[in-house]
Amino acid sequence: MTADVLVVGAGIAGVACARELVQAGIGVRVRDRARVPGGRMATRRFDGRPVDLGAAYFTVDDPDFADVVDRWHAAGLVRRWTDTFLAYGPDGRRAVPGPLRWAAPAGLRSLVAHLARDLPVTLEEPVTSVGPGPTADGQPYAAVVLAMPDPQAARLLDPALAAATRVVGGRRWSPVLAAALHFPTRRWPDFHGAFVNEHPLLRLVCDDGDRRGDGAPVLVAHSTPEYAARHLTDPAAAGPALAQATVALLELPERPRQVYVHRWTFAAPTATRTEHHHLDDDGIGLAGDAFAGKPRVQSAWLSGRELGRALAARLRPATA
Numbered sequence: 001m002t003a004d005v006l007v008v009g010a011g012i013a014g015v016a017c018a019r020e021l022v023q024a025g026i027g028v029r030v031r032d033r034a035r036v037p038g039g040r041m042a043t044r045r046f047d048g049r050p051v052d053l054g055a056a057y058f059t060v061d062d063p064d065f066a067d068v069v070d071r072w073h074a075a076g077l078v079r080r081w082t083d084t085f086l087a088y089g090p091d092g093r094r095a096v097p098g099p100l101r102w103a104a105p106a107g108l109r110s111l112v113a114h115l116a117r118d119l120p121v122t123l124e125e126p127v128t129s130v131g132p133g134p135t136a137d138g139q140p141y142a143a144v145v146l147a148m149p150d151p152q153a154a155r156l157l158d159p160a161l162a163a164a165t166r167v168v169g170g171r172r173w174s175p176v177l178a179a180a181l182h183f184p185t186r187r188w189p190d191f192h193g194a195f196v197n198e199h200p201l202l203r204l205v206c207d208d209g210d211r212r213g214d215g216a217p218v219l220v221a222h223s224t225p226e227y228a229a230r231h232l233t234d235p236a237a238a239g240p241a242l243a244q245a246t247v248a249l250l251e252l253p254e255r256p257r258q259v260y261v262h263r264w265t266f267a268a269p270t271a272t273r274t275e276h277h278h279l280d281d282d283g284i285g286l287a288g289d290a291f292a293g294k295p296r297v298q299s300a301w302l303s304g305r306e307l308g309r310a311l312a313a314r315l316r317p318a319t320a
């Protein structure tokens with residue numbers, strides 16, 4: 001099958017979009033610049049053990065996404081983690097009940113890999129330009145989908161593609177540093193995860209051994225956007241301070257033996273759109289977590305799925 005549609009980005013939005021197109025019998029190719037699919041549902045292995053360095057967990061309130069999660073659950077890919085986090089603030093800490101949070105024993109990236117398992121995905125192949133036609137790197141397609149943060153899409157789009165250029169321009173995206181902290185032993189009380197309010201460095205700390213279910217002595221700390229913005233050029237240099245802040249917050253008796261910091265320059269949009277996707281007369285589609293409500297895994301999946309359906313409805317008569 002030749003590719004009628006090029007989907008740029010093998011995060012959950014791009015993969016959800018491509019699945020819809022394949023199901024509709026439309027030729028599709030997915031391209032990602034990374035070595036593995038997953039995007040911001042990122043998992044890095046340390047001595048063979050996966051640690052989630054992007055999304056910390058996901059929640060579900062959409063019935064269609066719930067069906068997907070049920071299938072992951074039946075396949076043993078996800079586990080119910082917790083509905084209770086701690087919240088730290090200037091007045092101390094308290095337990096805060098919330099929605100059920102889901103985690104993946106093999107890391108959240110494994111879920112995107114599972115959704116992409118029978119799709120034609122080409123990795124380590126960045127797209128460098130998208131032009132009128134539409135074309136991608138000079139090659140014509142019936143449509144080109146950009147499923148990635150707005151600033152990354154903006155770099156690719158020819159300004160002649162005015163409608164899409166307008167949509168991806170203007171919205172600010174905030175950064176985050178994610179620090180994987182490997183401790184010698186597990187010496188903290190059960191807390192699952194902790195929101196950190198009004199702290200100069202920390203926004204969230206999660207117990208990776210608890211969420212993954214293997215009890216490994218690993219915490220993942222997410223920085224505030226402001227702190228990340230000051231350390232984007234040298235994220236590793238922020239490691240000791242993030243580790244020290246986590247040790248002090250949780251009153252831990254020992255320091256981590258290994259600290260790794262991942263930089264997310266475009267972690268989350270500072271404002272989102274309620275519409276599910278963008279699809280214009282130039283043949284450019286946009287999907288991702290800047291659409292469909294709050295910037296999270298479920299929104300990205302919904303956005304990609306809806307764009308896939310809209311494209312299938314547009315292209316099916318021409319390809320039938």
Ligand SMILES: Cc1cc2nc3c(=O)[nH]c(=O)nc-3n(C[C@H](O)[C@H](O)[C@H](O)COP(=O)(O)OP(=O)(O)OC[C@H]3O[C@@H](n4cnc5c(N)ncnc54)[C@H](O)[C@@H]3O)c2cc1C
Nearest residue numbers: 009011012013032033039040055056126127288289296297
């Ligand atoms: C630190 C952090 C914490 C988070 N915590 C949570 C959470 O707890 N719960 C939750 O629900 N969500 C969370 N999120 C958000 C969640 O990860 C995202 O909403 C979701 O993964 C976005 O998916 P996406 O497909 O829209 O984009 P992405 O996952 O960013 O996918 C975009 C893809 O495009 C590729 N790409 C970019 N440019 C090019 C190019 N030129 N050529 C080819 N490929 C390209 C990238 O490599 C990437 O794979 C978090 C995100 C971060 C960063």
